[in-house]
Amino acid sequence: MDIRIKLLVMLNILVLSRYIYGLWKLRKITFHYDAVVYLQALMDNWKNTPPSWVGSDPCEDKWDGITCTDSRVTSITLASINLIGEISGDIGQLSELQTLDLSYNKGLTGSLTPAIGNLKKLSSLILVGCGFNGPLPDTLGSLPQLSYLALNSNGFTGPIPASMGNLSKLYWFDIADNEISGSLPVSDGPTPGLDLLFNAKHFHFGKNKLSGQIPSKLFSSKMTLKHVLFEDNRLTGTIPLTLALVQTLEVLRLDRNLLSGDVPSNINNLTRISQLFLSNNKFDGPLPNLTGMEILNYLDMSNNSFIPSEIPPWFSSLQSLTTLMMQDTRLQGEVPADIFSIPQIETVVLRNNQLNGTLDFGASYSTSLRLIDMNSNLISVFAQRGTYSADLILTSNPICMETVATEAPYCDPGTESNSSYSTPPNNCIPATCGSDQISSPKCTCSYPYTGTISFRAPSFSNLGNSTIYTSLQNSIMISLESNQLPVDSVSLAHPKKNSDDYLELTLDIFPTGDNERFDRLEITRIAFVFSNQTYKPPHAFGPYFFLAHNYDFFSDAPKGKHKSISIGVIIGISVGGCVLVLLLVIAGVYAYHQKGRAERANIKNNPFDSWDPDKGSGARPQLKGARSFTFEELKLCTNNFAAAANIGSGGYGMVYRGSLPNGQLVAVKRAQQGSTQGGHEFKTEIELLSRVHHKNLVSLVGFCFDEGEQMLVYEYVVNGTLKDSLSGRTGIRLDWMRRLKITLGAARGLQYLHELADPPIIHRDVKSTNILLDERLTAKVSDFGLSKPLGEAETHVTTQVKGTMGYMDPEYYMTQQLNEKSDVYSFGIVMLELITARNPIEKGKYIVRQVKEAMETGKDLYNLHEILDPILGLSSQQLQGLERFVDVAMRCVEETGIRRPKMNEVVKEIENIMELAGVNPDVESTSTSESYEGKRSSHPYLNDFSYSGGRLHSDLEAK
Missing domain, CATH: 3.80.10.10 (Ribonuclease Inhibitor)
Structure with missing residues (x-):
């Protein structure tokens, strides 16, 4: 009995330890996700960020200028890369x-x-x-x-x-x-x-x-x-x-x-x-x-x-x-x-x-x-003892007013001049360089990193002493080399004293080897040596500062080295040519025997290859309510893909408004070359979309897999995206009751995907630009290009995180384990958008944190007056049920999926809120707002950018 008790205690301790460890790990994951979100917000405020800033994780993807320790951002060094913008509160x-x-x-x-x-x-x-x-x-x-x-x-x-x-x-x-x-x-008392x-x-x-x-x-x-x-x-x-x-x-x-x-x-x-x-x-x-x-x-x-x-x-x-x-x-x-x-x-x-x-x-x-x-002064005599090398100035002294001495060199006021020193070439003839290039001390042409180095209190005043500049040049070069920077040589020029008695010199730093340019990471590392005072000049120069000039010649491509072809390589090529002839003969025989196999493989890789839509032959997609269009049919309905029919473009390709022979309006998404996916993947996608039928989901009308084209044909939704209406671009005024109905409609659409679709589906990119409004302002969830069947998502760790930053579930982002609660998190962000009309990340502020901070005071309307959309009004009578609405949204954005509700629970909560507000949740609006002008700058299928695998791509891009 004692042994059983001991085993039970040990088992409980083990379970508790794993639970605490899990909480700690999840907290760490959340911190990391938050860091990524805020770093992304910083990037949104800046222009000219490094091209390497792609990928979902700045630590794993090694963003230039970002240093991490244990997956936490510990250093940002982005000096001298032409950044434009502000530092946000993030x-x-x-x-x-x-x-x-x-x-x-x-x-x-x-x-x-x-x-x-x-x-x-x-x-x-x-x-x-x-x-x-x-x-x-x-x-x-x-x-x-x-x-x-x-x-x-x-x-x-x-x-x-x-x-x-x-x-x-x-x-x-x-x-x-x-x-x-x-x-x-x-200091004064408690004041420091x-x-x-x-x-x-x-x-x-x-x-x-x-x-x-x-x-x-x-x-x-x-x-x-x-x-x-x-x-x-x-x-x-x-x-x-x-x-x-x-x-x-x-x-x-x-x-x-x-x-x-x-x-x-x-x-x-x-x-x-x-x-x-x-x-x-x-x-x-x-x-x-x-x-x-x-x-x-x-x-x-x-x-x-x-x-x-x-x-x-x-x-x-x-x-x-x-x-x-x-x-x-x-x-x-x-x-x-x-x-x-x-x-x-x-x-x-x-x-x-x-x-x-x-x-x-x-x-x-x-x-x-x-x-x-x-x-x-009043000097009357100069006792000259032989020759002297110094510049002597006695102008405006009595001695220079005498007739005999007026021609003496010391009576010439002269002009104070700065040194014309510049680093001489290193035993070579300076190269003749092209525009913006400079010949280095080693006589090679390149684009140097330049700036002005200023010494605030040098211990000397003789600007013509070349020895002292050589000492300075050598010390700079030693410092750059000791920091393992790709620098070939440095040069100094134009020393002068400015009005502040600072000694100024132009400093040019040349890239190493055959490279003509520095890349951004190299420039940033070089700049840090000076901005951080890593470089220590010789004592005679004293304290300094460096101000870099703009560098407009970045080379972010891998730097190759050009080498002459050796005799050995030439012999190798000759021998290889002989061997190649023999291999071609063998390959010809082999190709003949493989011809049949290749043809069979082609049919297998192209599941549409032998499918005749009229006869139903071949590996026909299992479509439910969607039809196959030929290229010519879609060409005809879009007026030969005319510019007038073009309603926008995205990463997937162009989108055209079309009209089918029966009068139905459609939106045709035509994949551009390079964005098309494999036949099997395209077939799987249209089969998945064809099974989705619900009034709160945008319907797939059909597809085209013909003449090398991949196109998806959707129903055309007239009133654009929820995002457009919240921003005022459509002219539609969304009052509180309309927003409740839109919330309920979108929630029902997601509930259908999670529970009633066959198989159940995780949308994976829920956001306000993927919720469309029809002529009755009925919400329709759209764009299933990133969707996954629920069973497949739960049994596999995804290799590539996809979604949109700001809406993305932090738990999914860090664990790469996808489930339906990830959609719930994104929907919670949409709910907060509906009451604030703000972007999830706006001016460096994350909407979840803003709402949490405002709610801490616990006053009327959760003290959200400052961030609520002014269109809604600010009284409790106008916004009946707002506090319960916020409660639901904040439950949806809990850090862990287990603490979030399911979509069917969200639907019931919103229905209850509407009933308490005196609105029947099953009665739809009969018309749009009277202020609607029917003018939009973009089409609902052309959403803003999402975040896929750490790189920005259009929402039109298929999974």
């Missing part, structure tokens, strides 16, 4: 997303959806160089894993959300080159601020409209910042003393603001700084003493009103200086010669000051000197 439903990079797509516009805050696992958000605008959503601060945020070079407006202070893992924060305004937020970003290394906030003072609280010894780039804003007040506490700082740009007062005396505590920009402000205190900043390369304090002073001796102690920019800083006295002997000094600009006396380079001035600009 992005927030991809709960496993970790990386989103849509950089260099200028056609991406609109605001950044607040739904981005739902991506709790997002670590990288990269939208560099797009066309986004509007304020930064406060929800950005609710991304606990976010470590990399690059939103630069867009049109974002409004303030920096204080909530950004919650991003404890953020290390890269780039919002430069936008229209961001307001002050720099710091930027001062809490202790792990941040980069504050790139330049080229915005930030205003107000730099808060003293912003900086502390806990900060680990390397770059503080606040250039070209509207910041006022003084530099806070707390800035000197950030001992990790390497680059500081506060130039082009409205800062005033003294530069803090403790700024020289920042001994790791290599680039310091304080120019173009309103500083009016003494020159700061920078003694101790031993690795400072670039110093620019130009255009400030410092207290007049002589050039301080500590200038010459900055032995790492390459660039000294002190234009218009009220300097006076003689220029000390030891400035020019700093070992790496390249540029000294001291123009527009009060410097006087003798200019003397000294006996050991640096050979690195390239520019000395003393324009507009």
